[in-house]
Amino acid sequence: MTERIAYQVTHEVLDECDFHLDLHCGDGNEDLMTYLYYTETGDSELDQKTKDLAKNFGFKFIIHVTADPNEFASMCARASLFKGKPALTVECGRLGRTDEEDIQSIIRGCSNTMKHLSMMAGSPELKFEPVWIKKTTYIRSENEGIFYPLAYRGRHVQQGELLGYLTDFFGNIVQKAIAPHDGIIMYIISTPPLSKGEPMVKIGGF
Numbered sequence: 001m002t003e004r005i006a007y008q009v010t011h012e013v014l015d016e017c018d019f020h021l022d023l024h025c026g027d028g029n030e031d032l033m034t035y036l037y038y039t040e041t042g043d044s045e046l047d048q049k050t051k052d053l054a055k056n057f058g059f060k061f062i063i064h065v066t067a068d069p070n071e072f073a074s075m076c077a078r079a080s081l082f083k084g085k086p087a088l089t090v091e092c093g094r095l096g097r098t099d100e101e102d103i104q105s106i107i108r109g110c111s112n113t114m115k116h117l118s119m120m121a122g123s124p125e126l127k128f129e130p131v132w133i134k135k136t137t138y139i140r141s142e143n144e145g146i147f148y149p150l151a152y153r154g155r156h157v158q159q160g161e162l163l164g165y166l167t168d169f170f171g172n173i174v175q176k177a178i179a180p181h182d183g184i185i186m187y188i189i190s191t192p193p194l195s196k197g198e199p200m201v202k203i204g205g206f
């Protein structure tokens, strides 16, 4: 079923579009801050168009990642990029909630993009000079268990800071989530259960 959906989205949607915004709202267990991904492919003309798209969406934080077009496109926006179409992955929302502020951020970003592409009248409303994040690190669970976060999205953290801990099902602490470097919490898991190998915290560095 998943492969059928992927096939339909690839051919019925991505093949038809010129630009692509993939709107994500954090997974249901993520206390996630608002950011977007700019993916560099090595094709300078495409990369410039994608970068312009990223800047004009209007979010403050942009994660800069690189992708090899010869690789399998594991994400929807990458599938568009590998077809030569500028595409962004937008992250805004958290924990399955529908906060008005997050909804307005996404509406503003989509309107900004349409103004940038002359699909709407006016010029994009850009409130921030973007902050580019080039380094991100995941702290992953080494066991299944119950996660207790001690921090929240968007918080600046210092190397060595305790950000949360994992217990077994009897309450014994089995792992501490320690910040490996200074940075900002892009997201932290904020519902209790965790499987082995899942990210507990994603930290962006500058």
Ligand SMILES: [Zn+2]
Binding pocket: 024, 025, 026, 027, 091
């Ligand atoms: Zn996502």
